Amino acid sequence: MTPTAIRNFNADARLEIDWDDDSTSCYAHELLRVQCPCADCRGHTPEQAKIITGKEDVRVTHIELIGNYAVRIEFDDGHNTGLYTFTHLRHQIL
Numbered sequence: 001m002t003p004t005a006i007r008n009f010n011a012d013a014r015l016e017i018d019w020d021d022d023s024t025s026c027y028a029h030e031l032l033r034v035q036c037p038c039a040d041c042r043g044h045t046p047e048q049a050k051i052i053t054g055k056e057d058v059r060v061t062h063i064e065l066i067g068n069y070a071v072r073i074e075f076d077d078g079h080n081t082g083l084y085t086f087t088h089l090r091h092q093i094l
């Protein structure tokens with residue numbers, strides 16, 4: 001599963017991804033931030049995972065394609081270590 005287009009709407013705080021099967025996914029910036037998959041946020045075990053709150057107003061400032069399997073998303077709270085794999089975006093963030 002590969003994105004064919006990624007559109008960021010800061011005014012609406014949402015990100016849209018078109019996939020190569022002609023479907024489109026829509027993600028709220030807040031949801032992407034609180035579900036950040038990086039080791040800092042998730043910890044090494046489920047027990048270590050942080051509950052991230054207070055990100056209602058967070059915005060995506062930059063999106064970078066990583067190879068053909070993930071995007072790295074930067075947020076305006078300075079957080080930029082989350083690698084969101086396409087599989088994760090497709091199946092785990094709803």
Ligand SMILES: [Zn+2]
Pocket residue numbers: 036037038039040041042079081082
């Ligand atoms: Zn993180």
